[in-house]
Amino acid sequence: MYFPDNYVWSMAPVAALNCGGLIDEVDRACKPVLLASQRGDDAGTEELYAAWEAVADRLVAKAEDDEARGRRIGAGETYYRASLYTSQAERLQSPFWPGRNAAYQKSIDLLLKHVELSGVPLTTVEIPFEDASLPGYFYRAPGEGPHPVVIQWNGLDSTKEMMFYSGFPRMLAERGVSTLMVDTPGSGEALRLRGLTARYDTEVWAGAIIDWLEANAEALAVDPDAIGIVGWSLGGYYAPRALAFEPRLKLGVAWGANHDWAAVQQARRNREGENPVPHYWDHVKWVWGAADLDDFFEKTKGMHLNGVAERITAPLFITHGANDRQIPVKYAHETYEQAVDSPKRELRIFDDPEGGTEHISIDHMAYVASIIADWVAETFGELATGAFPERAAATA
Secondary structure (H helix, E strand, C coil), rough: CCCCCCHHHHHHHHHHHHCCCHHHHHHHHHHHHHHHHHHCCCCCCCHHHHHHHHHHHHHHHHHHHHHHHHCHHHHHHHHHHHHHHHHHHHHHHCCCCCCHHHHHHHHHHHHHHHHHHHHHCCCCCCCCCCCCCEEEEECCCCCCEEEEEEEEEECCCHHHHHHCCHHHHHHHHHHCCEEEECCCCHHHHHHHHCCCCCCCCCCCHHHHHHHHHCCCCHHEEEEEEEEEEEEEEEHHHHHHHHHHCCCCCCEEECCCCCEHHHHHHHHCCCCCCCEEEECCHHHHHHHHHCCCEEEEHHHHCCCCCCCCCCEEEEEEEEEEEEECCCCCHHHHHHHHHHHCCCEEEEEEECCCCCCCCCHHHHHHHHHHHHHHHHHHHHHHHHHCCCHHHHHCCCCC
């Protein structure tokens, strides 16, 4: 809680520090807006962006000087942190802020400079989806392959860039698993720069992504019979939903359960629990392309796993922070209790003194990400030996 009276703003420094940010730089970004944070979640977010941008721009100037001197390693590391800080500040802005798209594009451009200079095994990809395409990053595991692959999805307000910052794709690659990070409709670049809005039937997105993986399996060195899915935050609904209805997915992880997001919205309307971002109701209407709150509640009434989780017939790992102030821990138990046909279902609640007690364990993210990566790699190994029966085909 860098900002003692402002949970929502405090998510940014916590996320930055758990994704490779430096404490000196994060402190310099936050200190100028300590007083502004006391005016509530919504007021002052443009001031916050300006404070973080000032730090990021100093880093960009340093990186450009490093690059001019041929110092590729130093430049690459510095571009990374400039991208991280820009991204975290952009996440807290209003959908109506005129600088938002430019700020988001800046975070992408800086990240790709890091990738170029640091030799990261990441490529940008486009996945055909209906009349458009979904933007993604493919992080390739070392060696010839074919490798198992994990599709990684966002939540309500994160981006594929944040998935990369988490270090999770690198952890999977070290365990022989490639990662496909996708901005699905309603998130990241798909929403910000392409206007693709969210929907409840996430198996439709999953199907398009798997079709693309199968069509490009040889070029990507992936095993089309070893595809899993991981979703964090609202992805704790998105991923299990897809796992229930898409039989080509062989395992799934709810990185922060989200069993009944529709009920959570009713609670938030009653001011119960914390919001993930400022300008919350404007944000969710933007994500779903809703005309007003009534339209939003209508579009999201199907956002729950009741009657869905019991259709899951693949291994499922559910993690949750005991002190999650956004999504009550009871929803982790509900997903676990209902996924009765999963041949390997596990529930891990993170509590003190271990840490990882907050939303998606963002307070101890690398620690929890490593545990999830181990589970994924071990479960793919078990699947390869025929440890679990073949999945029953899901029916509509």
